[in-house]
Amino acid sequence: MGPEELIRACLDAMRDADAIAPAGAVAGMHRSALLGTEGVAAVLGGFAIGVHDADRDRSLELFEALIGEALRDEKGGDRLGALFLDEAARTIRLLARTDRLDAPATHDLARAYARAGAEAPPELVQCLAGHMAELRKAGTLPIDPDSEIERMSVVLDLDPHYLHGKLDERIGTLPKAARAAFAYEVACRDEAACGRIAMYWLLDESAEVRLGAADGFRERALRGIVDPMSAAMVPLIRNWMPADAGRTLLDEALAQARRRELIAPLPRPEWRRAEIYGSIPDMWGAQMLRAVLQGKEEPAVATVVTEPGRGIAQAIVISGMEAIGELTGSESFDALIETAWETFEEQVAVALAEGLAAERPPPAGLIDVALACGMWELRPRAMTAGDWLSELDPNDEIAALPAPVRKELVGGSAAWRDDYVVVKGWSGGTAVLREAMDEAKDADGVKIGFFARLEPRREDWALRMSRSAHVLKGAGNVDWKTFAATA
Structure with a gap:
């Protein structure tokens, strides 16, 4: 299937989908094909400068979702994401040089990059600045706040x-x-x-x-x-x-x-926390935390998604039975483990600190989550892998175990792939193995090179296992010890 046929099929699937975010669902389902097929970014660029219709809107949503997938792919050490982003940048460069990026296309493409949390290609930024300069030269502001709000x-x-x-x-x-x-x-x-x-x-x-x-x-x-x-x-x-x-x-x-005595006391939580869930990190290290809430006319679900290096990537509250049915019926819900509220709150605090360390505030939806759940003491809490292990095992009971017992605990990691579906996606990245193979002369050299490249990631893997152990311990699952011992 060529790139244009592939995009058309995806747009049709988005049109017929019942999902809350059809672009994200389609991009995730066909990630490898969309990121790995040459010409996909060029076709999406063509939609951006084309006729303003529903397909154009869907194509821009898909472009935004694919940028997000590409960024996550790069973090995982694979090359498909980098290839897609490179083709997208080349497409925009060509459109800019041939004067085909008008103001609406420039605005919409820039918005897609901004929403996905990616840096826009310099040619797109220059076009955007150029359009703004024309407006300023004409004596008007780029956007008038009063007219925007009145509208x-x-x-x-x-x-x-x-x-x-x-x-x-x-x-x-x-x-x-x-x-x-x-x-x-x-x-x-x-x-x-x-x-x-x-x-x-x-x-x-x-x-x-x-x-x-x-x-x-x-x-x-x-x-x-x-x-x-x-x-x-x-x-x-x-x-x-x-x-x-x-x-x-x-x-x-x-x-x-x-x-002026304008500071008010914190309000009572809008809902009552009924069920708390957390996930083991996925192949990119992302975790989902979810609270099912009750107490108003309709129940609600508060969701926080965390990502390594980014902190809190998403925070949202959705109310209504239909929304909850959509969420609990999704594949992501199947990977969730019922755990303790303290686990939810602490994981959010740690992710908050991680984001601020990178000078990234959490998304505004965290305000809604805090209001819904009553998170009045939420403060950033920086944690290293060592801090996590001290939190999990404050009396160093695992470290004090006889060596054969500790070895048996670590050996329990062999069952993770069977017991926890999400662990099947864990890997050091195919790019790492490929680099080791390119430089090595024999099998022993590949092995040495592979593990040498993984060594700088030891802290990241220890954090991933510690966070997994934290969710499992909150759930009362004894497997937390195998994750903690391996970390």
Whole structure:
């Protein structure tokens, strides 16, 4: 099947899918074919500059999902992801040089890279800046906050999540110099929804957006229009922000709010925690943590996904029986293990610290998860593999076991692939073995080279096994000892 036929088949599958995120589902199901087939990125680029219809929208969603898959593939040590990203960059370079990237295509492609957490090709950034320069030269701002919000005023009192998502898409395409001003203008508005949006923007990936949101919160404090939710949550959110100018400005804003007695107590949790689940890390080291919640008219599910080096990759609360049916019926739910709430909370705290170490705040959805679950003490907690082992086995009982018993525990790792499906995806990466084979002269050389390349990853593997042990210990599963002993 050629690249165009493959893309057409995927777009048809997305159109007919009932999944919440059809692009992600299709990209995951056909990952190898889509990333490994030459011409896929070029076909998707053609859709971006083509007729504005439903297929174009789906193709851009698929492009975004594939960028995410490619990034994860690179982290796993495989080459398909790098090949796809390289072809995508070449496609955009060609479109830019032949003047086929108009403003809508530039905006939409830049948004796809931004949403996937990837750096856009320099040619795309230059085109974006060029379009913005034309608007500035004409005497108009790239985006007018008032007109944008007024256009969506019908949802101001209904759904701040929708409004935040729409404004977030727009602000992501602005030059850095304009982002802080735009965020400030939105955050200063009187509508309560704008206060909630400012709260979300305190956790934006863009330092400029965080700075503008913090300045907007300070202005709201000076004017005495801080809504009760922000008054309660912002002091907690402050602990989740990178230590930069935005957090410093927010500290000033909080001081203003306290002087005016605008800080409110934290609210009661919106739901009651009913069931808690966690997963063993997958082939990329990602983990899923999930809380099934009850207490309102409809139950809900709070989900947090963590990734090595990135911290918290996703945080979301979905309510309603239909959403829960979709989630519990998925393959990812089958890999979850019922565990303790303390396990959920600690894993989130550790992932939060890992993200902040890379100067990456958590996604804004963590605010919703905290509100739903009552995570009022959530603070970043940095943990090494050694720290995890001390947490799991504070009295060093495993280390004190006789050598034959410890060896037997480590030998229990042979059963992991049978007992835990997700472990079947664990590997050091085919690229590592391929490099060792390319340089070695014989089988012994391959073995030596392979393990020499794996040695720098020892800490990463120890962390993966320790986190697995933590989930299993919270579940009361004795297998935690085999993971801890192997780590």
